[in-house]
Amino acid sequence: MADAITIRPVDGRADLKAFVELAYRLNADTPHWVPPLKSDVYELLDAAKNPFFEHATVQLFLAERDGRVVGRISAHLDHLALEQPVEQGMGPGTGNWGLMEAEDEAVMHALIAAAEQWLREQGMTRALGPLSLSVWDEPGLLIKGHDHAPMIMMGHHKAAYRGWIEGAGYSQAKQLFTYDIPIVDGFPKLIDRIVASGERNDRITIRPIDMDRYDEEASLILSILNQAWSKNWGFVPITDTEVQYIKKKLKPVIYPPINLIAEYDGKPAAFMLALPDINEALIGMKGSLLPFGWAKLLWKLKRKDWNGGRVPLMGVLPEHQNSRLASQLAFMMIEYIRRWGVGTMHATRAEVGWILDDNQGMNAIADAIEGDPNRIYAVYEKAGL
Known part of the structure; x- marks a missing residue:
């Protein structure tokens, strides 16, 4: 029987450190992943420094198995996004998740389920992600281009994440292209x-x-x-x-x-x-x-x-x-x-x-x-x- 997965909210500095550090451990063997400055990641998550929090509500989650941290995810509401027209992709009822990292598919599914539950509790009826955290930060999951490193301010994700997210019942809402220019x-x-x-x-x-x-x-x-x-x-x-x-x-x-x-x-x-x-x-x-x-x-x-x-x-x-x-x-x-x-x-x-x-x-x-x-x-x- 597989070990049970526990999902819990981030609470305190030790949990926040575990949330940040996990990405560096899980991606240590990910080809072409570029480690962001940890100081920048902490600042992104700091409500006292990042003005995104002035119009957003954010909840971070950790996944644990057998006492080890094996995954993470953010669930968040951008209250300005909730005011936008529905036909432009956001609008009333749409919450977000992002910053997800997971050791395996079971962990990813448990994390997404926890994010969805939190969004439901906030009155949301639709989830859109990943947004990490804002659409102006690093939106989207990399689905093509794993064979080279990202440039400045672009995300890079394990290739397996696509199947795991789609396996959780998600479909593509939008694709974002970058172009290599000669x-x-x-x-x-x-x-x-x-x-x-x-x-x-x-x-x-x-x-x-x-x-x-x-x-x-x-x-x-x-x-x-x-x-x-x-x-x-x-x-x-x-x-x-x-x-x-x-x-x-x-x-x-x-x-x-x-x-x-x-x-x-x-x-x-x-x-x-x-x-x-x-x-x-x-x-x-x-x-x-x-x-x-x-x-x-x-x-x-x-x-x-x-x-x-x-x-x-x-x-x-x-x-x-x-x-x-x-x-x-x-x-x-x-x-x-x-x-x-x-x-x-x-x-x-x-x-x-x-x-x-x-x-x-x-x-x-x-x-x-x-x-x-x-x-x-x-x-x-x-x-x-």
Whole structure:
């Protein structure tokens, strides 16, 4: 008879440590898993530091078998997500779970059942996950791309988790794509012509973020993001407190030449952010800055040579969306990022995403620059809790 599995809420510092540490133990032999900094994980889960908790209720669970911790999961309600239109994927009655790790399928099923029970007790009728924790953090389960390491701010999961989650009665609600972009030899000639046409247009200006006005510039970008993504599946608005938090977190990895604002007739119209792949530095640090990891990370951040980078976010104001201008601005910004990335960072690869599977405009842009969908993440749902 199999040993019984016990699920219990995280209670106190020792439990929180067990919750965090479990991921490092279970993924120690997972190919291409990049250990996140433990300090970042603790901060993610700290209601006093992470402004997500200002509009969310979160419960963490541990699974134990024979006195050993063998799994973990979060169950949470994003109260701003509950206010969104149902047709956009969230809305009333939809709760979430995420941050799941499990030794085997039985443990995973027990964890998901516990998360569902907690969501039912909060009045939820539908579960959507994994979201770890917010849709703006690491949404989705990796279902394609286990053969290479993720780039900055992207998740990586055991391949077996897909079957375990689907075996718990979940179906895919949405897929999120990332694209591997060929950058060394440039983009197709058609893209070059589109970019050159934009450069001749006096109404278009593409400029780097002004770090002397960083707070103002970052606030502008996040304002455009809130407007540009407001109709997207899964959208939850970024609050003013979160804007301040994100600005602080991103500043150390902002290189102005690859973080761009597009203006049309002198007014902001779009933006594109690109980040160096810090995972290159993290992969050998085992989640700790001690004893010398901090020096390695700081050294890397001060240099401009990175093998790769990722474009995690792009936004176009609603009045320009679904237009030729929107595509032209996107092509211009990504070409400028490519030029600097190859010429100054000496980058050899880049990644764009994540992009929703039904975002026809952005998927078409990725196709036009010959992007390869190298990683796919699935967000799962179960109705009728």
